[in-house]
Amino acid sequence: MSLNKCLEIFLKYWPSFLLGIKTTLFVSLIGTIIGLLIGLLVGGLRAINVDDNSSKLKKFLKKIFNLISTLYIEIFRGTPMMVQAVFIYYLVYTNIIPWDKVVAAIFVISINTGAYMSEIVRSGIQAVDVGQKEASRALGVSNIDTMLHVILPQAIKNAFPAIGNEFIVNIKDSSVLMIISITELMFQSNSIAGTTYRFSETYFVTACIYLLMTSIASFILHKIEKSLSHTTTSLPQSDTNFSSISLAKEENS
Amino acid sequence: MSIIEIKDVKKNFHNLEVLKGVSFNVEKGEVVSIIGPSGGGKSTLLRCLNCLETYDSGSIKVIGEDLKEIKDMNSFRQKVGMVFQQFNLFANMNVLNNCIFAQTKALKRNKDEAKKIALENLQKVGMEKFINAYPNTLSGGQKQRVAIARAISMNPEILLFDEPTSALDPEMVEEVLNVIRSLVNKGLTMIIVSHEIDFVRDISDKIIFMDDGIVAESGSPKEIFTNPKNERTKVFLRKVIRN
Ligand SMILES: Nc1ncnc2c1ncn2[C@@H]1O[C@H](COP(=O)(O)OP(=O)(O)OP(=O)(O)O)[C@@H](O)[C@H]1O
Numbered sequence: 391m392s393l394n395k396c397l398e399i400f401l402k403y404w405p406s407f408l409l410g411i412k413t414t415l416f417v418s419l420i421g422t423i424i425g426l427l428i429g430l431l432v433g434g435l436r437a438i439n440v441d442d443n444s445s446k447l448k449k450f451l452k453k454i455f456n457l458i459s460t461l462y463i464e465i466f467r468g469t470p471m472m473v474q475a476v477f478i479y480y481l482v483y484t485n486i487i488p489w490d491k492v493v494a495a496i497f498v499i500s501i502n503t504g505a506y507m508s509e510i511v512r513s514g515i516q517a518v519d520v521g522q523k524e525a526s527r528a529l530g531v532s533n534i535d536t537m538l539h540v541i542l543p544q545a546i547k548n549a550f551p552a553i554g555n556e557f558i559v560n561i562k563d564s565s566v567l568m569i570i571s572i573t574e575l576m577f578q579s580n581s582i583a584g585t586t587y588r589f590s591e592t593y594f595v596t597a598c599i600y601l602l603m604t605s606i607a608s609f610i611l612h613k614i615e616k617s618l619s620h621t622t623t624s625l626p627q628s629d630t631n632f633s634s635i636s637l638a639k640e641e642n643s
Numbered sequence: 644m645s646i647i648e649i650k651d652v653k654k655n656f657h658n659l660e661v662l663k664g665v666s667f668n669v670e671k672g673e674v675v676s677i678i679g680p681s682g683g684g685k686s687t688l689l690r691c692l693n694c695l696e697t698y699d700s701g702s703i704k705v706i707g708e709d710l711k712e713i714k715d716m717n718s719f720r721q722k723v724g725m726v727f728q729q730f731n732l733f734a735n736m737n738v739l740n741n742c743i744f745a746q747t748k749a750l751k752r753n754k755d756e757a758k759k760i761a762l763e764n765l766q767k768v769g770m771e772k773f774i775n776a777y778p779n780t781l782s783g784g785q786k787q788r789v790a791i792a793r794a795i796s797m798n799p800e801i802l803l804f805d806e807p808t809s810a811l812d813p814e815m816v817e818e819v820l821n822v823i824r825s826l827v828n829k830g831l832t833m834i835i836v837s838h839e840i841d842f843v844r845d846i847s848d849k850i851i852f853m854d855d856g857i858v859a860e861s862g863s864p865k866e867i868f869t870n871p872k873n874e875r876t877k878v879f880l881r882k883v884i885r886n
């Protein structure tokens with residue numbers, strides 16, 4: 391493998407790579423955002439507690455919802471996204487409607503991400519100290535306002551590193567969507583390698599581009615995370631020791 | 644009609660009987676303090692009064708409403724404020740917004756009016772200089788004063804305090820007690836669970852001594868502190884006063 395050859399391939403085929411980058415970023419960004427919305431809905435509902443005082447109907451609905459959402463989460467986390475992509479794409483294509491590949495790709499990456507996000511959001515919500523929820527209820531604020539204005543903002547902030555990580559993962563893992571031939575970076579690289587017959591050089595360029603994208607994304611996410619924790623902290627009281635330990639570590643390194 | 648009527652209230656947590664038939668009344672504008680050893684059910688009873696906790700039998704009427712038959716829970720709770728041992732300020736809001744949030748969301752006051760009321764009350768508790776501060780930057784005493792301002796900004800008819808100074812460093816207890824003292828004589832009915840014996844003797848119209856799920860003794864501060872009749876009250880008072 392020669393670096394010169396890599397550069398040559400990049401210079402010659404950069405428009406193809408660029409299209410790949412665009413598609414990859416587009417699919418993974420939209421997929422992460424829709425996945426987060428799914429996660430907020432599913433994880434938010436999963437975090438609702440029913441206790442002895444709840445009505446029978448509420449308990450019943452909660453049970454049904456838990457069952458369905460657990461199935462959803464386990465199935466999508468327990469099977470490869472590549473398999474999900476081909477299965478769902480062809481299932482819909484042949485049985486329902488011949489849909490656009492990019493739409494299919496966004497659909498698959500969204501529900502796949504949603505499965506992970508649901509658990510991230512649920513644990514983020516459960517990490518918010520219950521005292522604040524009680525205080526809000528005691529003030530006569532409705533459950534929905536309490537959720538939207540007290541719990542979720544803190545849950546999202548708590549979970550922000552994990553949420554951001556899903557975006558990074560999606561940048562990389564959207565490569566499996568080449569299986570349904572959308573023009574994301576991996577698919578483009580395959581075509582380029584197929585024309586040049588320079589496999590190691592082409593994929594070296596591809597790897598560099600992925601690394602660059604994930605590095606930039608993680609840099610930006612880090613900035614956002616910092617600005618979130620600048621003015622406030624939502625760690626429950628019992629966690630303050632933990633946060634000072636991790637601070638001390640950062641200072642040492 | 645009393646503003647709070649508690650009749651033979653019982654409550655179990657699974658197998659543990661926490662309230663074993665509690666009865667007493669509170670009149671409008673009264674300051675009633677509940678004292679007693681740990682685990683006696685004081686917090687549980689207090690939390691029943693604004694429906695954070697439910698009870699199994701007996702009856703509680705608050706401001707004329709039977710708690711088992713409340714239709715609009717949120718508007719009921721707006722009339723019964725609560726101050727918690729752990730402050731429970733909203734960590735994602737600054738001091739001012741902590742005091743505005745429920746006014747606009749629950750009472751539907753407009754933002755300007757809510758802000759004006761919040762500022763007035765923050766001034767009352769001496770926290771007007773900290774309106775932009777976030778809870779995590781405040782001391783315990785400051786947090787509790789904000790929590791009190793937040794509660795009174797709702798103009799409640801009843802204010803419940805569950806050990807408002809127990810989580811504070813000793814040097815901050817007095818500043819919070821002074822704020823609570825300043826609320827007396829405003830027609831506000833207050834129920835205070837506290838271990839600050841001198842404070843409750845000073846401030847209360849009535850003392851309820853709770854032990855092991857029952858009201859073991861109740862009466863004026865004078866009756867309870869100078870001439871307790873119940874053996875358990877005597878034991879308890881000897882302990883806390885020695886400390
Ligand atoms: N949610 C709960 N589930 C199970 N048991 C509980 C719960 N809350 C309180 N208890 C138990 O009920 C009993 C009474 O508790 P409560 O908090 O009302 O006492 P207290 O008089 O406020 O005591 P303290 O002075 O320690 O605050 C205790 O034994 C406690 O362990």
Ligand SMILES: [Mg+2]
Pocket residue numbers: 685686687805806
């Ligand atoms: Mg208690």
